[in-house]
Every structure is written in structure tokens, then in C-alpha cells.
Amino acid sequence: MIQTVLDIVAIRKDFPILNRKVNGKPLVYLDNAATSQTPQQVIDAIVDYYSNYNANIHRGVHTLSQEATDAYEQARIKVQKHFNAEKAHEIILTAGTTHGINIVANGFAAILQPGDEIMVSALEHHSNIVPWQMLCERTGAILKVIPMNLEGELVMAEFHKLLSDRTKLVFCNHVSNALGTVNPIEEIIDSAHKKGAAVLIDGAQAAPHIKADVQQLDVDFYVVSGHKMCGPTGVGMLYGKEAWLQKLPPYQGGGEMIAEVTFEKTTYADLPHKFEAGTPNICGGIAFGAALDYMNAIGFPAIAAYEDELLQYATEKLLAIEGLKIYGTAKEKTAVVSFNIEGIHPYDIGSILDKLGVAVRTGHHCAQPIMEFFKIPGTVRASFSFYNTKEEVDVLVAAVEKARAMLL
Ligand SMILES: *Cc1c(COP(=O)(O)O)cnc(C)c1O
Numbered sequence: 001m002i003q004t005v006l007d008i009v010a011i012r013k014d015f016p017i018l019n020r021k022v023n024g025k026p027l028v029y030l031d032n033a034a035t036s037q038t039p040q041q042v043i044d045a046i047v048d049y050y051s052n053y054n055a056n057i058h059r060g061v062h063t064l065s066q067e068a069t070d071a072y073e074q075a076r077i078k079v080q081k082h083f084n085a086e087k088a089h090e091i092i093l094t095a096g097t098t099h100g101i102n103i104v105a106n107g108f109a110a111i112l113q114p115g116d117e118i119m120v121s122a123l124e125h126h127s128n129i130v131p132w133q134m135l136c137e138r139t140g141a142i143l144k145v146i147p148m149n150l151e152g153e154l155v156m157a158e159f160h161k162l163l164s165d166r167t168k169l170v171f172c173n174h175v176s177n178a179l180g181t182v183n184p185i186e187e188i189i190d191s192a193h194k195k196g197a198a199v200l201i202d203g204a205q206a207a208p209h210i211k212a213d214v215q216q217l218d219v220d221f222y223v224v225s226g227h228k229m230c231g232p233t234g235v236g237m238l239y240g241k242e243a244w245l246q247k248l249p250p251y252q253g254g255g256e257m258i259a260e261v262t263f264e265k266t267t268y269a270d271l272p273h274k275f276e277a278g279t280p281n282i283c284g285g286i287a288f289g290a291a292l293d294y295m296n297a298i299g300f301p302a303i304a305a306y307e308d309e310l311l312q313y314a315t316e317k318l319l320a321i322e323g324l325k326i327y328g329t330a331k332e333k334t335a336v337v338s339f340n341i342e343g344i345h346p347y348d349i350g351s352i353l354d355k356l357g358v359a360v361r362t363g364h365h366c367a368q369p370i371m372e373f374f375k376i377p378g379t380v381r382a383s384f385s386f387y388n389t390k391e392e393v394d395v396l397v398a399a400v401e402k403a404r405a406m407l408l
Pocket of ligand 1: 033034095096097098099125127128173175176177202203204205225228
């Protein structure tokens with residue numbers, strides 16, 4: 001049976017950090033789009049690893065090394081099952097989304113020819129823009145941009161016009177971290193494939209809310225970060241279709257990623273190790289698996305439904321504040337509210353909110369082109385998770401009202 005109503009009181013008990021005070025006020029943590037908080041179950045997995053079986057993996061015959069290897073490979077299978085990849089070796093455990101994108105961008109340097117086109121959306125995080133610009137510089141490929149409208153939605157008619165036989169790769173986020181827009185990735189993947197282009201989806205912001213099925217999506221690459229879905233920092237996933245991962249050259253050279261090394265020639269290890277040079281974040285990988293267990297036990301449909309409620313509630317309450325404008329009003333959104341108050345710099349609002357215990361992000365959210373589009377220096381961004389409450393939304397709204405009164 002799918003759980004549809006969350007026991008928020010019980011859930012909040014799992015997150016020790018939610019008990020702390022900031023500037024003498026109870027913490028109201030609304031910066032989940034930057035990083036999520038960590039439940040005790042994941043903290044326990046980290047402590048267990050370092051307390052009981054910390055060892056390097058894949059090369060030791062001793063017991064600790066075997067236990068660590070088993071746990072790490074078990075985590076890979078948890079990630080595989082979660083995203084429904086066909087094969088475990090299609091899951092590359094990375095340092096995070098940025099790392100995963102760079103592995104693919106580096107690989108395409110061996111594939112692209114001058115004059116080939118690659119396409120990015122206007123809604124991207126810098127980590128899904130800059131590696132591709134670097135790739136264009138290396139290869140002579142041309143970067144095209146799918147434009148957005150004032151609601152913060154991609155203009156799909158323009159996407160279809162830009163797509164051509166020269167397009168080799170399209171990359172787009174599943175959910176925008178700056179505005180919360182859920183992009184029509186099914187349509188993007190389908191249309192790109194019809195033109196023979198590969199597609200990379202940046203799922204960093206989607207993964208905490210939406211359980212993506214990479215086989216159903218038929219996506220070529222999907223990347224996420226563990227730290228945005230209750231896991232630790234410094235770990236993430238690059239999913240790639242086996243054929244693509246076979247085709248792309250390795251990104252980094254080192255231990256673990258080789259089959260045989262001589263000074264004349266080195267042959268590379270099989271997948272996934274070809275892309276996992278050096279000692280990986282073993283503990284991080286295991287804890288990432290624990291985070292997926294934790295979130296799946298609560299259930300993604302219930303998480304999404306509850307966060308949607310928080311989004312509706314926060315949107316309504318915030319819009320009632322005079323002079324407040326929300327950026328990103330797409331029909332399909334996750335629980336991110338990016339806003340400004342006329343005449344006030346977002347940073348000033350953020351500072352006052354912090355004094356009141358409310359953690360939000362201010363600035364360009366690693367998405368300067370979006371800010372440029374709206375002609376603003378940045379926004380205040382409140383982003384909600386399943387452990388937030390309506391009472392916390394009320395605290396946010398009262399704090400924003402207070403900031404407005406102080407600053408205007
Ligand atoms: C956070 C985020 C990234 C970058 O993730 P890292 O963990 O910093 O590598 C990329 N894209 C989106 C949409 C994000 O939200």
C-alpha cells in the first residue's frame with residue numbers, strides 16, 4: 001500500500017539537526033535545494049562504517065576489505081534499483097552531479113567534430129553550462145540555447161526549431177534549482193532521439209522529489225548528487241546506457257580503472273570501474289544507499305504530494321505580502337519559491353531571516369543566466385523538503401514581513 005499521509009512528527013525526530021537553535025531561535029531550514037539534512041539512519045551508516053569496517057575496497061583479501069567491498073557494491077545495486085537501470089555497471093558512483101557531467105563532457109570531446117551542435121536549456125545550473133562551453137572550446141562544436149518564457153518554462157516550439165541533424169547532444173535539468181520548474185524531459189528525450197542526438201538529464205534537483213525511471217525515460221545519461229536527497233556530500237550517480245559508457249573514454253587515470261598497465265600501453269577496466277579511478281568515497285557511497293532506503297521507506301509519491309501542499313501554502317501566504325514577486329510560476333513545479341520584494345536587495349532579506357532562525361538562500365543560485373533573463377541581481381529562495389511543516393512556512397512569512405517592515 002502506498003503511504004499517502006506523512007507522519008511529520010515522527011519524521012522530524014529522525015533529523016537531529018532540526019532540534020538546534022540559530023541565533024536563539026528554532027532552526028527553520030528552507031535551503032533544501034542547496035543541500036538536504038541528514039537523518040539519523042544515514043548518520044548511523046556513516047558511524048557504523050568508520051567504527052566497524054573501514055577499509056579500502058576491491059583489492060584486499062582481508063575480512064574488513066571484503067565487508068567494505070560488499071557494502072559499497074550493495075549500495076550501487078540500491079542506486080540501480082532506485083533509478084531502475086537495467087545493469088548495475090551502468091551506475092557510476094561519482095563525487096556528485098558536477099563530476100558526472102564532467103565525465104560525460106570530457107568523453108564527448110573524443111566524439112564531437114567542429115560544426116556539430118550541442119544544446120543546453122536556459123534554465124541550467126552553472127555546472128550544466130560551463131563543462132559544455134569548455135567542450136565547445138576544445139572541439140569547435142556550437143552551443144545552442146533552448147529559451148525560456150516569463151513563467152520560467154522552456155519554450156518547446158523553439159527547442160523543436162533548434163533541433164537538427166547537426167545536434168549531437170542535448171542536456172537539460174529535470175527540475176530547475178533556481179525556479180523549481182519541472183521540465184518536459186520526456187518530450188526532449190523523444191525528439192532528440194528522433195534526430196539521433198543523445199540526452200543528458202541533470203536530475204540533481206528532481207531526485208529528492210521524483211523517482212526517475214531511466215529505462216522508461218530511455219535517457220542516455222542521468223546525474224544526481226547524494227547530498228540533495230538525505231545523503232552525504234561528495235557522492236552521486238552518473239547513470240549511462242551501457243553502449244555509451246563503453247564508447248566514452250575514461251575521464252581520470254589512476255588505480256581501480258585499469259585492467260593492465262605497462263609503460264607501453266594500459267588497458268582499461270570494465271564498467272563501472274573504468275570511470276572510478278582511485279579510492280572512491282566508500283563511506284559516502286554506502287551512506288547514499290542508506291539515504292535511498294530511508295526515502296523509499298517513506299515513499300516518493302507521499303513525499304511529492306506533501307511537498308506540493310507546502311508549495312501551495314507557501315505561495316499563497318507569500319503572495320499576500322505587499323510588493324512580493326515570485327519568479328518561476330510554471331504549471332509543473334517542485335517546492336521551490338524564488339522571490340523578491342520590490343526595492344529590497346535579496347541579500348538584506350536573507351540576513352534578517354537568518355537572525356530569526358530561518359535559513360534560505362539568496363543570490364543567483366548558480367544560475368546567472370536566469371537572473372539576467374529577469375534582470376535581477378538574484379532572489380530569495382525558500383526550498384522545502386518533506387520534513388518541513390506549515391508552521392515553518394508561517395515562521396518564514398512572518399519573518400519576511402518583519403524584514404520588509406525593517407528595510408523599507
Ligand atoms: C545542486 C545542483 C547541481 C550541482 O550539484 P553538485 O552536488 O554541486 O555537484 C547541478 N544541477 C542542479 C540542478 C543542482 O540543483
